[in-house]
Amino acid sequence: MLMYDEEKLKHDPAANFGRPYQQCSISVMDTIADPDIRFDEKGICNYYYEYLERETAAVPKGAEAERQLKEIVDKIKVSGAGNKYDCITGVSGGVDSTYLALMAKKLGLRPLIVHFDNSWNSESAVKNIENIISKLGFDLYTLVVDWEEFKDLQIAYLKASVVDIEAITDHAIIGTMYRLAAENNIRYILSGANVVTETTLPRYWIFNKMDHVNIQDIHSQYGKLKLKTFPFFNSTKKRLYTKLKKVETVFPLNYLPYNKKEVKDEITRELDWRDYGGKHYESVFTRFYQGYILPVKFGIDKRKAHLSNLIFSGQIKKGEAIEELSKPGYDLQQLKTDYEFVLKKFELTEEEFEQILKLPRREHSEFKTEKSVWDQYMVLKVMKGIRNKIKV
Template sequence: MDNIADPTIYFDDKGICNYYYGYKEAEKNGILTGREAEMKISEVVRLLKEKGRNKKYDCIIGVSGGIDSTYLSLKAKEYGLRVLCVHFDNGWNSELAVKNIENIVSKCGFDLYTYVIDWEEFKDIQLAYFKAGVIDIEAVTDIAIFDSLDRICAEKNVGFILDGRNICTEQTLPSCWINKNPNNLYAIHQKFGKIPLNRYPAKFKDGKYLRPRGSYESIPLLNYLDYNKKRVKEIIARELGWKDYGGKHYESVFTRFYQGHILPEKFKVDKRKAHLSNLIFSGQLTKEEALLELEKPVYPEGQLEIDKTFVLKKLGFSKEEFDAYINAPSFSHEYYGNNSDTYQTTYVKARHFFGRIKRKLFS
């Protein structure tokens, strides 16, 4: 980790950054091992089966075709849980992700519910984020996932979700790289979007986010397992025919392009530094091994031009428009505020910046 793309980072007199200490605190409070972990898992499984009695499903697992959700599904099968796998289809699935998901449901014997987003509306929100010049374009997907899960839990009468997020591989991430505030999404879309938000899973009233009613309890089961990423890959490849896609969350074409090209080119962010640091913190990687990983290209060899052509065509960008976006000023999420009342004046300033670009962006 460094201060190239994270001005909030700081180091002690030993050269150790604040993220290490943040990880150790999370590990202390959230990760269970040994007998304590075994007892917790038994307690969770017993609770899910008891609450799921006379229902079709004990719990839901959100599946993407990635490592975390795939391993979580395999463990749920081993525990004898009746699972409804839910996949959020935002139009950016890779073929490999689809195949991995098919293997999960067929080999585990689970049902699959696919939530298909309204593409034109979803694309309009993504384009609004591009126009705003903010860093966390993935918030458009993440916010929608959690709101849709709440609805599905209510619809299917399921009270529990097994959550694939975990401390061992996902704790470390600078706050300046993310903003999952739905009110910020609404603010950005109000000024840059063209299509009304009618079908997007997150709902708003009078410019304010309507929080879901909380139909489920989330259980971070991976925090109670011996979760070693390298070993888990070997297990799910052997048991479920899982195929590696080369990067964290690269099961999505857009995420691969966003993390592998947009972040480093426009925002000077190499997300691998956070992901690899997390593996160092959890004892799964040495610093020397991580540095060797960073010497490799950010993007899978030969894939960048293929993905760039696909993404630009799907979003309706010309090459000139996209190049102008990469070179345009970036703005913090806070620049636009978190509701429609707090960023009227800053929007005028944003338009002034964009007006300097000779070619009009995203007309």
């Protein structure tokens, strides 16, 4: 198997996209993690300032945070009066979604819990979700996708050699949440996304999760099966749900004190939660994708972003992050087990998979992308032009 050599990448000019190697003076983000990273005269990277801006805008403190959270909770309860559920939230078995479910219970909310089963759940994830449901007394809706279709879609992404292979899972989750909210007359989606642990994420690593056109084009070129059951979603549908059904997404964790270590201790104590050892490692494929495919094929170590975000929010020191990065990102025995399991599940030989890893990176933008509603329809495009001229 190919193995990731961090030191070799650091001293390889090509791996740094023609730039001299540089690491942020505050965090562990560097020119390997992001070829477009920017530094000021003090050596501080743009991600630090972006974090401060997001925190200032979206993370109130103290009594103000409590007031705003109460206001949100009160609106949710009023909107759900007379309904079985007053909100909806997804669970993966990971830290953020587990803590959000626990806090929803403590805040007196009545969420419908949604889980997306794409056939990659670890045993620990299944147990964590079972504990959430049984101990908190919530109802669970599980969307199980057709494995043969989803496998064909994942393999298409691997062969297309694009970076954001997880976009298809995120796309399905987002679409399912909005659909279920509308069907159950639920106006509020609770999201576990939060500023203090998740702001730092280079665009070089990801693509628009909502772009159904991109997914369909990649699959049309590299897939074999017809996608009959995959829950496609798009921006137009989202606008309809938002405007007509008045579905709104809120982010409760931004209003709560959110220290990662303390949160892990709390959910372990109250829900018998089990730690996976990595962010989003509740999925076997996500663990393999983040721990092996990303660093080996794309030179991306996602730990740099996760640890940097914790540095920015004051939860760890830079020295702690450097020490963490000095450790293998993947337990070697677990890697061997996962490598064999993933290839067997995908029905790929080692030679076929290694050839995929050697393919050069392609950008998602090399495939078709979703146009705005104005550009999709000629009449609207003309109207847009007229409107812009009037504005001028």
